[in-house]
Amino acid sequence: xxxxxxxxxxxxxxxxxxxxxxxxxxxxxxxxxxxxxxxxxxxxxxxxxxxxxxxxxxxxxxxxxxxxxxxxxxxxxxxxxxxxxxxxxxxxxxxxxxxxxxxxxxxxxxxxxxxxxxxxxxxxxxxxxxxxxxxxxxxxxxxxxxxxxxxxxxxxxxxxxxxxxxxxxxxxxxxxxxxxxxxxxxxxxxxxxxxxxxxxxxxxxxxxxxxxxxxxxxxxxxxxxxxxxxxxxxxxxxxxxxxxxxxxxxxxxxxxxxxxxxxxxxxxxxxxxxxx
Amino acid sequence: xxxxxxxxxxxxxxxxxxxxxxxxxxxxxxxxxxxxxxxxxxxxxxxxxxxxxxxxxxxxxxxxxxxxxxxxxxxxxxxxxxxxxxxxxxxxxxxxxxxxxxxxxxxxxxxxxxxxxxxxxxxxxxxxxxxxxxxxxxxxxxxxxxxxxxxxxxxxxxxxxxxxxxxxxxxxxxxxxxxxxxxxxxxxxxxxxxxxxxxxxxxxxxxxxxxxxxxxxxxxxxxxxxxxxxxxxxxxxxxxxxxxxxxxxxxxxx
Numbered sequence: 001x002x003x004x005x006x007x008x009x010x011x012x013x014x015x016x017x018x019x020x021x022x023x024x025x026x027x028x029x030x031x032x033x034x035x036x037x038x039x040x041x042x043x044x045x046x047x048x049x050x051x052x053x054x055x056x057x058x059x060x061x062x063x064x065x066x067x068x069x070x071x072x073x074x075x076x077x078x079x080x081x082x083x084x085x086x087x088x089x090x091x092x093x094x095x096x097x098x099x100x101x102x103x104x105x106x107x108x109x110x111x112x113x114x115x116x117x118x119x120x121x122x123x124x125x126x127x128x129x130x131x132x133x134x135x136x137x138x139x140x141x142x143x144x145x146x147x148x149x150x151x152x153x154x155x156x157x158x159x160x161x162x163x164x165x166x167x168x169x170x171x172x173x174x175x176x177x178x179x180x181x182x183x184x185x186x187x188x189x190x191x192x193x194x195x196x197x198x199x200x201x202x203x204x205x206x207x208x209x210x211x212x213x214x215x216x217x218x219x220x221x222x223x224x225x226x227x228x229x230x231x232x233x234x235x236x237x238x239x240x241x242x243x244x245x246x247x248x249x250x251x252x253x254x255x256x257x258x259x260x261x262x263x264x265x266x267x268x269x270x271x272x273x274x275x276x
Numbered sequence: 277x278x279x280x281x282x283x284x285x286x287x288x289x290x291x292x293x294x295x296x297x298x299x300x301x302x303x304x305x306x307x308x309x310x311x312x313x314x315x316x317x318x319x320x321x322x323x324x325x326x327x328x329x330x331x332x333x334x335x336x337x338x339x340x341x342x343x344x345x346x347x348x349x350x351x352x353x354x355x356x357x358x359x360x361x362x363x364x365x366x367x368x369x370x371x372x373x374x375x376x377x378x379x380x381x382x383x384x385x386x387x388x389x390x391x392x393x394x395x396x397x398x399x400x401x402x403x404x405x406x407x408x409x410x411x412x413x414x415x416x417x418x419x420x421x422x423x424x425x426x427x428x429x430x431x432x433x434x435x436x437x438x439x440x441x442x443x444x445x446x447x448x449x450x451x452x453x454x455x456x457x458x459x460x461x462x463x464x465x466x467x468x469x470x471x472x473x474x475x476x477x478x479x480x481x482x483x484x485x486x487x488x489x490x491x492x493x494x495x496x497x498x499x500x501x502x503x504x505x506x507x508x509x510x511x512x513x514x515x516x517x518x519x520x521x522x523x524x525x526x527x528x529x530x
Contacts, residue, residue, distance in 0.1 A: 072429055094431035104426040107526050108444040117440075118430035152527025170430065 009125060010132045013171065019206040020084045020095065020173035022048040022071065027080035029066055040066045042231035043080065053200060053207045055221030057214055057260065063232025064210045068178050071208060072098045084174065094118060096174040097167040101182050103159035105151045111162050112138070112147040118170040137165040140199060157188035161195065168203060177209040181216065190248055193219050197245045214264065218256045219248045226263055236263050309494040314501070317494040326483070327502065334469065334479035335506070337393065341400025342461050346454065349405045353412020353450075354438065363413070370409040378403035378464035386472060393476045399468050403461035411453015415446030448522050455515050462507065480506075 029041040040063035048054050056064045069075040071082055073092040082089040084096065092098075097118075105114050115134040119125065125133070138144050141161040151159065160180055167175060181189045197220065200207060211217050217224045218240055228235035238260055242252055291311050297303070298310045321327040356367040381402045382395075389395035419442050427441045443450075468474075469481020480499055487495030523529070 074425055074428060092425075092428040092431075094429070096429070098426070098429040100422060100426065102422055104420075104422045106423065106441070106445070108447060110525075117427075121431045121436070150525050150527060152525075166430075 010129045013125065013129060013133050014136060016204050017171050017173055019051040019204055021050050022174065022206065022208070023083040024067070024071065025081050025083070027067065027070060027077045027082065029063070029070065029075070029077050039231035041077070042233050044232060044234060046225065046234060048206055048208060051204050051206055053209065053220060053222045055209045055211060055217035055224045056227055057211060057217045057224055057264065058227030058232070059229055059264070060212060062227045062229035064227045065178050067232070068098070068176050068208060068210050072096055072176050074098070094121065094170040095172055096176055097170065097172040098176045098178065099160075099163050099167050099180040101179040103163040105159055105162055105166070107151045110147070111143065111149050111151070111154070114151070114162055115166050115169050118166060122170055134169055137169050140168070141165045141195065155188070156184050157192060160184065160192065164196070164199070168199070172205065174206045174208070177207065179211050182211070182213070189216070193248060194245060196220065201244070214260045215248060215253065215257045218253050218260065219246050224260060226260060306491065307493060309497065313494040314498045317498045318501070321498070330478055330480045330483050331502070331506070333477040334465065334481065337396045337479065338400055338461060338465055341397045341465075342404050342458060344397070345401045345404025345457060345461065346408055348401070349408025349457070350412055350450070353409045354416065356409065356413045357416035366409070367413060370406045373402070374406035374410055378460045379467040381464065382468045382471065385468070391472060391475045393474070396465060396468060396474060399464050400461040403464045404457035407453050407457035407460055408450070411449050411456070412446065415449025415453070416442055418449060419445040448526060448528070451515070451518055451522060458510065458514070462510075466503065
């Protein structure tokens with residue numbers, strides 16, 4: 001590792017933190033809309049082990065994003081609890097970083113500035129430490145050459161890689177990813193699956209990844225949870241026992257994917273839930 | 277460089293045309309002096325200090341009033357964007373007063389403050405303030421909510437979010453509001469100086485006014501040129517660098 005020989009707070013900052021264990025217990029959430037009250041989540045319970053990569057798959061409007069927001073602390077459940085390492089989640093915090101479908105990068109900052117943003121909120125780091133840490137993560141997502149670029153100059157895939165570097169920079173215990181690759185073209189997406197698996201292996205994070213793309217879920221997850229809509233529930237669970245790194249186009253992966261797609265179709269007979 | 281030369285050429289042609297109109301005696305020389313006469317007038321007032329003094333007085337009024345307008349307008353705009361109750365009250369007031377041409381404040385300012393600096397400052401502040409309030413309010417409302425959510429997950433809280441996320445995100449709107457405020461303030465200050473003798477100092481507007489009183493067209497045109505140049509310089513020095521930065525960062529077309 002590049003900073004392995006250094007001593008002091010940068011090494012400390014870049015050291016692996018223990019990933020969180022998540023316990024989601026009977027979480028319910030409903031929204032009021034013009035068509036009445038919609039139960040987005042109905043007593044959803046699930047456990048995520050340390051450093052586990054869990055994918056949640058479901059049709060749009062099935063409440064999977066709501067669950068992710070609740071784990072992040074951005075929304076409060078009507079009932080039920082979310083525990084991260086035994087402590088209840090009450091507010092958002094940098095232990096659990098979120099990557100959204102839109103990169104949500106700040107256009108008034110350049111690439112390096114964006115990655116520095118969460119680091120500036122961390123106390124006990126010198127200016128140089130922060131820069132070193134930010135540059136380490138830019139190297140990890142292979143964007144060192146673009147650290148001075150403006151956000152609008154980047155392609156969609158590069159933007160999401162900056163967003164990933166920004167999410168990793170404060171060294172969170174959990175990464176929450178809300179369809180982060182949904183807006184990208186297939187080739188870019190495939191490349192990012194490789195990057196994400198590589199980074200997950202080297203940085204050891206607990207990841208909850210929400211998607212409606214079954215193959216994506218099988219490619220990335222240790223476990224794939226199938227969400228059924230109306231009300232949102234965990235319908236079925238699949239353990240993916242494929243060696244990594246996984247090839248999106250392999251037959252084994254396709255077999256898993258077709259099984260899950262089949263289950264998805266059989267479970268989604270009811271009307272789609274009204275989107276929030 | 278080519279663009280610069282083209283601009284120079286354009287203005288040279290313009291002055292040549294003016295010279296020609298003077299020589300051809302299309303209008304009486306009293307109404308249209310020669311370019312040299314105007315240049316001579318400007319040279320005289322520039323050397324005897326009149327011009328510098330008037331410019332300093334006018335710019336001082338403008339800058340002080342403008343800065344006060346900004347300092348007041350920004351937080352007011354943030355308030356109206358943040359709380360409904362301020363939006364419905366101060367926001368509505370700002371919207372109403374912004375539609376009022378700022379020169380309309382001159383009579384009121386004179387009655388309230390007399391022919392003093394305070395009246396001039398008041399006019400400038402009224403020209404600036406409401407534009408800045410409305411631009412800040414609009415800018416903040418246009419900030420995509422995702423920025424706030426992203427910042428929250430990174431550990432940013434209230435004041436930090438406002439200073440480091442919402443304010444910079446609203447910057448393009450705020451800057452255009454500042455520019456509009458500047459234009460309103462500049463116009464209303466000129467109008468006030470031209471129509472009213474301010475006893476506490478003679479600004480550029482007054483020089484223009486006396487030019488008319490004395491039927492000295494070289495003075496009128498000379499001072500008008502100075503006012504135009506100041507406007508151009510303000511744009512180039514105050515706003516252009518900021519706007520260039522915004523265009524570069526946001527990737528909007530200049």
